[in-house]
Amino acid sequence: MTERTAGSIRARVRAEMLEEIKNVARRQLAEDGTDLSLRAVARDMGMVSSAVYRYFASRDELLTALILDAYNALGEACEKAGAAVEDRSDFAGRWLAVAHALRDWAVARPHEYALIYGSPVPGYAAPQDTVEPSIRPVVVLGAILNDAHNAGALAGVFATPPPKALLPELRAIKDVVAPDVSEAAMVRALIAWTELFGAISFELFGRFNDTITDLAGWYDHQARMMALFLGIDDQPAHV
Amino acid sequence: MTERTAGSIRARVRAEMLEEIKNVARRQLAEDGTDLSLRAVARDMGMVSSAVYRYFASRDELLTALILDAYNALGEACEKAGAAVEDRSDFAGRWLAVAHALRDWAVARPHEYALIYGSPVPGYAAPQDTVEPSIRPVVVLGAILNDAHNAGALAGVFATPPPKALLPELRAIKDVVAPDVSEAAMVRALIAWTELFGAISFELFGRFNDTITDLAGWYDHQARMMALFLGIDDQPAHV
DNA sequence: TCCTTGTCAAGAGCACTGCTCTCGGATGTG
DNA sequence: CACATCCGAGAGCAGTGCTCTTGACAAGGA
Numbered sequence: 001m002t003e004r005t006a007g008s009i010r011a012r013v014r015a016e017m018l019e020e021i022k023n024v025a026r027r028q029l030a031e032d033g034t035d036l037s038l039r040a041v042a043r044d045m046g047m048v049s050s051a052v053y054r055y056f057a058s059r060d061e062l063l064t065a066l067i068l069d070a071y072n073a074l075g076e077a078c079e080k081a082g083a084a085v086e087d088r089s090d091f092a093g094r095w096l097a098v099a100h101a102l103r104d105w106a107v108a109r110p111h112e113y114a115l116i117y118g119s120p121v122p123g124y125a126a127p128q129d130t131v132e133p134s135i136r137p138v139v140v141l142g143a144i145l146n147d148a149h150n151a152g153a154l155a156g157v158f159a160t161p162p163p164k165a166l167l168p169e170l171r172a173i174k175d176v177v178a179p180d181v182s183e184a185a186m187v188r189a190l191i192a193w194t195e196l197f198g199a200i201s202f203e204l205f206g207r208f209n210d211t212i213t214d215l216a217g218w219y220d221h222q223a224r225m226m227a228l229f230l231g232i233d234d235q236p237a238h239v
Numbered sequence: 240m241t242e243r244t245a246g247s248i249r250a251r252v253r254a255e256m257l258e259e260i261k262n263v264a265r266r267q268l269a270e271d272g273t274d275l276s277l278r279a280v281a282r283d284m285g286m287v288s289s290a291v292y293r294y295f296a297s298r299d300e301l302l303t304a305l306i307l308d309a310y311n312a313l314g315e316a317c318e319k320a321g322a323a324v325e326d327r328s329d330f331a332g333r334w335l336a337v338a339h340a341l342r343d344w345a346v347a348r349p350h351e352y353a354l355i356y357g358s359p360v361p362g363y364a365a366p367q368d369t370v371e372p373s374i375r376p377v378v379v380l381g382a383i384l385n386d387a388h389n390a391g392a393l394a395g396v397f398a399t400p401p402p403k404a405l406l407p408e409l410r411a412i413k414d415v416v417a418p419d420v421s422e423a424a425m426v427r428a429l430i431a432w433t434e435l436f437g438a439i440s441f442e443l444f445g446r447f448n449d450t451i452t453d454l455a456g457w458y459d460h461q462a463r464m465m466a467l468f469l470g471i472d473d474q475p476a477h478v
Numbered sequence: 479t480c481c482t483t484g485t486c487a488a489g490a491g492c493a494c495t496g497c498t499c500t501c502g503g504a505t506g507t508g
Numbered sequence: 509c510a511c512a513t514c515c516g517a518g519a520g521c522a523g524t525g526c527t528c529t530t531g532a533c534a535a536g537g538a
Contacts, residue, residue: 037525038526050527120444134446163456166457197437198433199437201436207356214404214405218405225399226430288495
């Protein structure tokens with residue numbers, strides 16, 4: 001027992017160090033607006049750079065840890081926002097809640113958003129561990145779509161059948177995300193998801209040079225238009 | 240005359256050097272998959288790094304030149320593709336042509352696409368010169384929308400009026416891009432543009448982990464769905 | 479109690495980066 | 509021919525990721 005306790009102490013201290021290093025890295029990423037530098041992180045912690053390598057074998061490994069955390073944090077934010085809507089049959093409301101959670105999280109942590117949805121880091125290849133947490137937001141949106149369909153609240157707008165070649169892969173995605181809906185509805189959902197992602201990227205990466213200033217309002221309108229495109233009834237009052 | 244000829248010679252050699260440096264930089268960006276390194280560019284050209292500084296005052300300046308070139312190349316590709324459609328009243332055909340030009344260019348030069356539409360480089364701020372070339376693709380798409388509207392070929396689907404707060408800025412964009420259409424149509428166009436951008440980014444930045452393999456087909460379907468969303472009649476046969 | 483073992487921080491060092499400076503040679507201009 | 513300009517080379521500075529070695533410390537077993 002004693003040796004296991006001792007091991008646990010070691011492990012706990014180590015886990016705290018891991019968290020501390022990641023937090024400092026996140027802060028530097030956000031504040032300095034510079035690249036992630038292991039040496040800078042070490043300096044900030046009053047350590048020498050080689051000491052950090054006791055905890056992360058390379059800069060990429062630290063980056064991977066940050067990316068994983070970011071995926072999970074974003075996924076959790078979406079899940080919570082989706083679950084917080086009391087009226088489960090208010091599908092448009094649920095859709096908007098998740099869409100806004102998406103943007104709110106990204107706007108609050110633009111650098112972490114860039115980490116997971118920006119251009120990939122040159123030499124870096126995302127390990128397979130990032131796949132599962134990366135689809136959590138899509139799963140949340142898919143559940144809303146599925147519920148709306150099963151409640152008969154999914155309008156049949158734009159039920160254009162997708163090309164046959166795409167059907168198998170669409171079905172595979174659908175089975176994971178929204179098994180009950182049609183392939184055409186799944187297409188609309190993927191498009192809506194793509195649009196939201198594009199909207200947030202446009203905003204965060206500064207592709208709107210002062211042309212649109214009310215970015216929150218513009219995003220809200222886009223999310224509502226995408227709800228219409230999806231065919232989700234918007235029973236609450238339209239703003 | 241002689242001095243102007245001589246000056247021209249000097250200027251021409253200098254211009255060639257500028258192009259050469261940019262070409263080597265582009266090649267390294269594409270092949271090595273690494274960050275842009277002035278020293279590596281110089282090494283590749285058989286020069287010493289300090290010599291490159293005769294032509295570009297800093298790494299950022301070289302980066303800016305590459306970004307400007309990329310914007311203009313993409314804009315030109317879109318303009319050519321849009322102009323190559325003989326039947327000017329085939330608005331869906333024009334839309335699809337430009338949409339595919341967009342993706343084709345990006346797929347052929349993923350690193351240059353990442354340069355202009357990926358996450359911004361940490362310390363880097365895009366100079367104002369990049370604004371004008373950056374909107375060239377949007378202008379092309381706007382012209383199609385405007386032509387379709389004036390030909391009465393713009394269906395009134397999803398003519399949801401945008402919130403009043405957004406109207407002034409929407410009008411400002413509209414006046415530059417598609418002056419004759421309604422604000423609601425302009426909204427749909429911006430959304431469609433955002434979706435296309437998101438789709439290309441998802442593809443190039445590897446956000447589809449094997450879930451979709453027929454990326455060209457998937458993009459084509461998205462572009463067609465966006466044409467429907469826009470309300471552009473698709474008179475040619477649907478594939 | 480002594481001693482082994484694992485863990486950790488520190489420091490030196492390598493190869494690379496962006497960038498600055500100076501120096502010497504080439505080139506075109508008067 | 510003399511002058512001015514331009515350009516390439518080289519040294520050097522501060523920073524980076526990463527490796528290796530060294531010394532300190534704590535935990536566990538004999």
